[in-house]
Amino acid sequence: MISKINLKDSSFLVYGLGLTGKSVINFFNKNNFTNYQVWDDKDKYLFKKRRTNNLTNTLKKVDFIILSPGVSLKKSKNKHKLKKYKNKIITDIDLFYLFKKNFRSVVVTGTNGKSTTCKIINHILKKNKIKSFVGGNIGKPILNFSLKKDIWLIIEASSFQLAYSKFICPDYALLMNITNDHIDWHGNMKNYINSKFKIFKNQNKNQFALIHKDFVNQYKKRNLHGRLVIPKTNGYKKLKTKLKNHYLKSDINDENMSYVYELSKLLKISEKSFLKSLKSFTGLPHRYEVFLKKKNCTFINDSKATSFQSTKFALNNTKNVFWIVGGLPKKNDRIKLKNLSQNIVKSYIIGKSINFFKKQIQKNTPYYEAKNLKKSLIQIIKDIKFMKRKKNTILFSPASASYDQYLNFEKRGEEFKRLCKFYARKYL
Numbered sequence: 001m002i003s004k005i006n007l008k009d010s011s012f013l014v015y016g017l018g019l020t021g022k023s024v025i026n027f028f029n030k031n032n033f034t035n036y037q038v039w040d041d042k043d044k045y046l047f048k049k050r051r052t053n054n055l056t057n058t059l060k061k062v063d064f065i066i067l068s069p070g071v072s073l074k075k076s077k078n079k080h081k082l083k084k085y086k087n088k089i090i091t092d093i094d095l096f097y098l099f100k101k102n103f104r105s106v107v108v109t110g111t112n113g114k115s116t117t118c119k120i121i122n123h124i125l126k127k128n129k130i131k132s133f134v135g136g137n138i139g140k141p142i143l144n145f146s147l148k149k150d151i152w153l154i155i156e157a158s159s160f161q162l163a164y165s166k167f168i169c170p171d172y173a174l175l176m177n178i179t180n181d182h183i184d185w186h187g188n189m190k191n192y193i194n195s196k197f198k199i200f201k202n203q204n205k206n207q208f209a210l211i212h213k214d215f216v217n218q219y220k221k222r223n224l225h226g227r228l229v230i231p232k233t234n235g236y237k238k239l240k241t242k243l244k245n246h247y248l249k250s251d252i253n254d255e256n257m258s259y260v261y262e263l264s265k266l267l268k269i270s271e272k273s274f275l276k277s278l279k280s281f282t283g284l285p286h287r288y289e290v291f292l293k294k295k296n297c298t299f300i301n302d303s304k305a306t307s308f309q310s311t312k313f314a315l316n317n318t319k320n321v322f323w324i325v326g327g328l329p330k331k332n333d334r335i336k337l338k339n340l341s342q343n344i345v346k347s348y349i350i351g352k353s354i355n356f357f358k359k360q361i362q363k364n365t366p367y368y369e370a371k372n373l374k375k376s377l378i379q380i381i382k383d384i385k386f387m388k389r390k391k392n393t394i395l396f397s398p399a400s401a402s403y404d405q406y407l408n409f410e411k412r413g414e415e416f417k418r419l420c421k422f423y424a425r426k427y428l
Contacts, residue, residue, distance in 0.1 A: 016068025303413030
């Protein structure tokens with residue numbers, strides 16, 4: 001089906017002119033695509049010369065609608081029009097697979113750990129003299145890459161990108177985990193899961209599907225054709241004893257690393273080269289980032305933890321925790337501290353949903369209504385001085401989105417680090 005499509009003879013509507021939409025337009029201009037129009041629900045002046053004057057008519061006539069991942073068919077003001085032509089909708093990643101040739105790809109998806117896993121894979125490939133790049137939901141939009149022959153592309157694919165994908169076809173597809181997230185965007189858990197399984201849909205028997213054991217039955221029911229591989233955490237744990245990397249030795253990375261290890265074996269990378277490559281890997285910012293140690297206090301920035309399932313990994317692997325939690329909770333998310341409360345000294349609730357978090361945690365941990373990061377850190381330092389514990393870990397793992405107080409999780413994490421360095425220097 002892919003080979004029969006002549007893109008140069010096709011017509012397009014680029015819907016949504018954020019980072020992804022702009023990359024599509026740049027790609028069209030660079031490759032002499034002329035038959036395209038654009039639309040953005042909010043900005044009427046971007047690429048004005050290309051903006052359609054009749055959206056309904058354009059949606060009807062074009063061959064493809066390239067939808068930006070930020071546009072939801074459930075929330076867009078033109079949702080009914082878009083749903084009518086849903087069969088025409090594709091993504092920037094689809095366009096990449098339709099147009100580009102002579103490259104190998106690894107596509108990684110899952111609720112948690114995608115970015116770190118992509119970065120580790122790219123790091124290992126480069127250390128083994130394999131030319132590779134990372135793109136998609138992390139780093140550059142995928143169409144910004146000018147690939148030469150025999151290049152490997154590591155693609156982080158979000159559920160937003162996969163939801164309307166039709167032509168994605170990775171040589172190696174990794175689905176690591178699925179937990180409650182983005183339900184407000186997808187509508188329900190079934191739609192969310194279906195979006196994740198899109199990475200396997202076009203694979204053939206010579207391509208590989210790496211999937212968590214919990215989803216094997218679902219994979220088999222869908223009549224997919226990739227070669228099924230089930231990563232085993234225990235296999236990696238045995239190897240981990242030989243690993244000389246403090247960050248990756250943490251149990252919080254075991255699931256990510258089991259996929260990376262399984263992939264490295266499929267790529268014929270020796271165990272010796274695998275271990276050697278990982279010596280120099282450093283973790284990504286805002287993902288269980290140990291950024292400061294002062295006297296008997298360790299400060300960890302886990303701002304990327306935007307759901308409780310993400311935070312659960314951090315709480316499970318950290319002791320003596322002064323836990324800062326709060327923000328904009330995900331739909332249907334629940335905080336269950338039953339087997340984690342022994343690791344928590346006290347909790348500090350921030351954000352505009354304090355009552356939600358208070359109800360969730362009050363039976364399992366002492367708490368303080370801090371409202372913001374500054375007040376939480378001031379109170380934590382007071383409590384540390386009063387309690388006089390031998391070890392203290394200040395963990396910012398909010399278990400929620402940032403949008404109630406910050407532009408994104410990066411801004412939130414940077415603010416936390418700035419405040420920690422200031423107050424630690426001043427009062428500890």
